[in-house]
Each structure stands twice: as structure tokens, then as C-alpha cells.
Amino acid sequence: MQEFDVVIIGAGAAGLMAAATAGYRGRSVAVLDMGKKPGRKILISGGGRCNFTNEYASPDNYLCQNPHFVKSCLSRYTQHDFIELVDRHGLAYHHKTLGQLFCDNSAQDIVDILLTECEWAGVQVMLRSEVLAVSKTDAGYQINTSAGSYQCQSLVVASGGLTMPKLGASPIGYKIAEQFGLKVLPTCAALVPFTLHDHDKQRFDGLSGVSVDCLVSSEDGTQFRENILFTHRGLSGPAILQISSFWQAGQAITINLLPELNLAEHIHTLREQQGQKSLKNTLSVLLPKRLIEIMIAQNDIPDKALNQLTHGEIDSLANYIHQWQIKPNGTEGYRTAEVTLGGVDTDELSSKTFEAKKAPGLFFIGEVIDVTGWLGGYNFQFAWSSGVACGGAA
Template identity: 50%
Template sequence: MDAAAQPYDAIVLGAGAAGMMCALTAGQRGLRVLLIDHGDAPGRKILISGGGRCNFTNLHTAPDRYLSANPHFAKSALGRYSPQDFLTLIERHGIAWHEKTLGQLFCDGSARQIVDLLMQECAEAGVTLLLGHPVAAIAQRDGLFHVTRNGIDLAARALVLATGGPAIPKLGATGFAYDVARQFGLSVVQPRPALVPFTLGAEEALFQSLSGVATEVEVHWQKTRFREAALFTHKGLSGPAMLQISSYWQHRTPIAVDFAPDAAPGWLVEHKQRQPRGAVRRVLASGLPARLAEVLAERLGLDGELGTITDKRLRAAEAQLARWPFQPNGTEGFAKAEVTAGGIATRELSSRTMMATRVPGLYAIGECVDVTGWLGGYNFQWAWASGWAAGQALAEAHGAGPSPQTMT
């Protein structure tokens, strides 16, 4: 049947995690759904995630692990579609998985399994998929949303924005969803790179010489802190700890790094008492990579034997090692950001249905909304949950009624 022959119940723009989840959920409820993506294949971001194994959710998912202008917005969707709900789907398809650390769940095999799962579910739900051409125009008239693609007018009673944000442009990521949102009068919280490496200025060149060195730290920005690995790069700072704090960081503000998060107060003085002839860099190297220990000792100006250094100076060194200041001059931007923070303002949307409160029939889900999760599967869980919520709402709006799961 010609895709443009008659109006669809819904057109979903974006065949990523959120878009496919929304499409298959609505399709399973009997709706005629058209799923469109400008790329040649669906799920491109899924395929590269988790080192190719897709960190598809996190067991510790909770609303307080998401950033948004409205910290309560994500509660409804996350509460109604949980990590266990997605695990049930994973296991029904026979996909083996494992927990890595901190509640992060990965496929034992390839991320391709997740894309194949979603595509199979879409196909079984009767979803029509169109790939390989961008949308040229969107309009609303006669009670329908009209999408012009490849010279063809496609119409539907509802339109779902699931095209993500501009993070990782090499995968085709753009700010298209924001343009459409503004076209319909919705406000957008300024998008910015999140889960992104920091860059350091010339004054930190000594640390840039440590490119490739990693160690566990606790990083602080104001009252926010994360304890995970940090990685020095030729441009600055990366690794899970730095990616996490980058989502909170504001330009022209410092971050602080605790290089000895397990050390008790007075630990350097105690080392001095036990080993007065020991070198500071060797003491540091007992818990840190040797190259990093040397740089820290040099920066501290403590390159002699412990016995020759006063207790006062050692305590001052302990304090600096516990809150070592770094002043990033920026980040590596959307090109290296794992996700986009900001996006379509949550005050414009219903937290239960994901529909625009002032534009009936227009929905926004996933990364294009101002909801950004921590590193470690949280953003995928938001994609599944928001996509499921919108898919259910679409069905209810067309008289299908709530599914049994929404009644629990």
C-alpha cells in the first residue's frame, strides 16, 4: 500500500531508541504507525553504545539521576516503565546480558541484538519504516500533521518528535526536533554537550603529558560529586568521573579532584613517621600510576625525602590532593558528547503522555526533551520509558484504552 494513501494514526520522526519503542508500543495497540528516519539504517547510536555492547539500562534508575529544569518531570514515565520491564523484553528475545558495575547492564554479545529486537517488534506490530531521506517540511492543517518527505505528503493524526539532539553529529545527529518544536510555539532549554570530555588550557600542559593515564578519583563540582575513573587525554580530562560531572559543570568554574579518596586524615604524616627516608612520589605511587605520582609530587614541590618535610607542609599537600583544582577552558563539544542536555522544555509537555499541552497530537520523547541521565544506561532507560509512555498515550487517544501494564 502507498505510504501516502491515507492518514496514519501517528508519524514518529526518528528511528532511535525512543522512536522505535514508541512506534512498536503504539503499533501493538492496533495503531497505524509510520516511523521515519533520515539515515539509511535505524538505531545508529544504539550500535556504538557501550563499546558496541549497548549499556541498555541501569538497575539503579531513579528520577534523581536525571538533570532537567523540572527534576520531577521524569518520575511518571520512569515509574511506569522500569529497567525490569525492558529486561523482560530482552529475555523474551533470548538476549544474554550481564551487569558490569554500578547497576550497568550490557549485552553479552552485540548491540546489534538490541536494534534487531526493536525492529522485529516494530515489524510484528505492523509499523511502516521509511529510511534514507530527510523531512523537508512539517505543517498542521485540517486536523492532521503533514510531513513532506522525498516529495511525498504524509499525514497523520499525531506527530512524535524522537530525533534526539545534536550530540555525535557524525551519526547524523541534528537539532531538528528543536526547530519543529519552535515552529509549533514550544520553548527550548538551551542545548549543551553532556557526558563530554573537558579541555584544559596551556597552564595545565604538565597534566596533558599524562595522556592515557587513568586512575580512580572522586570529582567535585559545587555539591555534586562522582567517584569513578578519570582519564588524562592529550586535550584534557575524560573517563567516567569527568563525563559525569561535565553534565553539571558550568563554564568558567573550577572542578576539584580527590586523588586519594580512601586516605585517612594525616596519612602523609603517618608515612613520614614510618618511612622518613621514603620519597613523596613513591608514597603517592603506592596508590596512583607512577607517572601521575611524579607529576603531582612535582606540582606540590615535594620531591625530597619525607623526613625533610615539615608536618605542616605534608598536611597542606594532603588537603591539595583531596581537592586538586582544575579549571577547564571548555569541553570537546557535541562531536564527543555522548548526549545532549537541555532540549524541548518539560513545562510544555505532559509528564504522563509526553504530549505538548498546547498542541494536541504533538509529542516529544527521548533525548530531544530536557531530561538527561547519568552515564551508565540511564539515558537508554529514559528513551524506553518516554517512548513507551507516548506509545500508550497515542493508543489511549485513539480509543485503544490502557494496556494491562498501565493498570498495575
């Protein structure tokens, strides 16, 4: 049996950050992970370039049953603190859009920074060590893994959510929470593409790969202005991934395909100037041609010259394009989702240290808890902030 002051389950973003922070405080720290490599989700994130934080991260960018919970950790370790860390390591990075920061070279650079920090802090990272069971002892906690047993004073659960099972996602964190009497809120896949019903899939056949800048709204009024992408299964792209976190099964989403334009006014103006121009040619300057054909067919409007369109036809088409409603069949689920909504109820945890109120010495950080960021580097920022808060106390 090996003994450490702190044992951390999960060598992901949150676990490695907490480990380095606790190690610098002079605590002996072991990080256990069942994978062959640390930080496997970091490596595939942001298309391999890891969108490691967001310049504008604030509590408003997070979903949590208690919206105040994230305030403390985000204000004590901000995006600027993480940027300062990567600057110190000489990371080359760039700003993409909407405050998103990405590595210039590879996500491996972020993992290397975290491993260097862990090494400097004297942390031991044990790979190929699957945590099988945890129990309370007089001195703290005992952890049994596929590669041996550990004893510690403080146990940090940073085992992540359920997305991407092939990258080692497991429900161990939720099981440990329940074992110690902590409430776990229902989980579901978020930041995930939508699948469509067969009739919609047939209608949009041929659009796969087409991307359009849109304003997408959910039934609760949340809106995101980014691209949507037609796929062979349904709809994806940043605006769709964002809205999926606010969507409930059976609900419709509304897509404004031309958010910059008042389409009815635009057609009326062109009607005066170029009345002979066909509707299809007019619209295909604004939107992909195949999409226009589908939209026109859907409205039973023949493709005719602009000066032959009735006011009713113009209004109906404009309305349709500005408020295109579609009811997804479902989502692609945990297989392709970026994050898991729900998890360990934040009411069970201290917002300052992430220690369980009912189980002294037991901490939960990162995605395993009921905090889900928007798309755009917010999830990693929460992993860094919660990791530092916990590592300062564990």
C-alpha cells in the first residue's frame, strides 16, 4: 500500500491542475489514471489545438443548478492567470473568434505544460491504474486500483463526465459521490450534434458539409450567433452544439438563416430595381443554392421573377427563412458530445475548496460536477479554476 497526502483520480485537465497546486504546497501527491497517456481529452480538444481558455470567461458562460457556485473559483483563478501560466512556458497560441484561445502547434503543448508543472511540484502520475473502489479509513481514504492500493488524507475525484467512452470516460465519480451520500443530478450529453427525423434527413439530403452563419434559439429564449453545419445525420456546427445544452427532448429550435438582413424588405427593394430577376437567383447570392431550393419548395412557391411574387409569398418566405423551426429527433449522445450536463450537485460542495460538506477530505472538481461551460474554452477554464481551488486546500 502506497501512502500520499493527496490522491487524485483522473489525469485530465482538472486533476493535473489540482495535483501541481497541491504539490507546490508541499503535499505528497499521486494522480491515478486508467489511460496509457495523461490528458487524453486535452489532446483531442479544439480539433487537436485545444481551445484552452476564453478571454471573456465569466460565470454567465456556465450552466449549473446554482448559478452562483462558479463565481468564487473563477474569480480567484481567472483566464488571465492561466494565460500567464502558458506565457511563462513560452506557449505559442492565437486568438480565433469570440475570445477563444488555441495552441498554434498542438494540444500536446498544454499537456506538456501541466506535466512539467506536476514534475516541478513533485507529483507522481500513475497511468494504467483503473480505480475500482474507494473506502473511508481512520486516516482518510483507501483507493484500490487495477495496479495496487493507495492510502491518503485527501481524495480528489477529477474523473470527468461520460462523454467519449473510448477515451476512458467512466461513472466512477458519480458512484463515489453516491457512496458518500452526495446527491448526483441526472446527466445528459451536451455540446452535441442533433440527429434529425427521417423525413427531415431526406429533405436535407445533399446539404451535408454545407455551413451557414445563423442565429439559433432554443425554446427558453437562449440564442447563439455562429455557424450551423448540415451533416449526414442531422445538424452540427458551433451554434448547434451551443444550443444543444439548452434543448430538451421534444422541443423545437428556431434558426434565423439570415440574421443580418430583413429579407422581405430586401426582396421588395430588388423587385423595384431588378423585377425580372428570378427568386432563386436572388436568394442564392445570400444562401447556399441547394438550401434555397429546399426552402422555396417547402413554401410551395414556384421559382418566378421577383415582380410576379405576391406580398403574401414574400412575407411567408421571409418569415420561414428568418424563423425556420426544426424539431430534432435527438442528439448523437455521449459518443460525440463534448461535455456532460449534470453530475455531482454543487450544493454538496464548498464553492471555495470543492470539498464535500458531508465527507471531509473528499473533493470533486472539473466535469464530474454539475457545472457545464459553453463551447469556446470555458470548460477547460473551469477545470483550471476548480483544480487550483481544490489543490490549494486538499
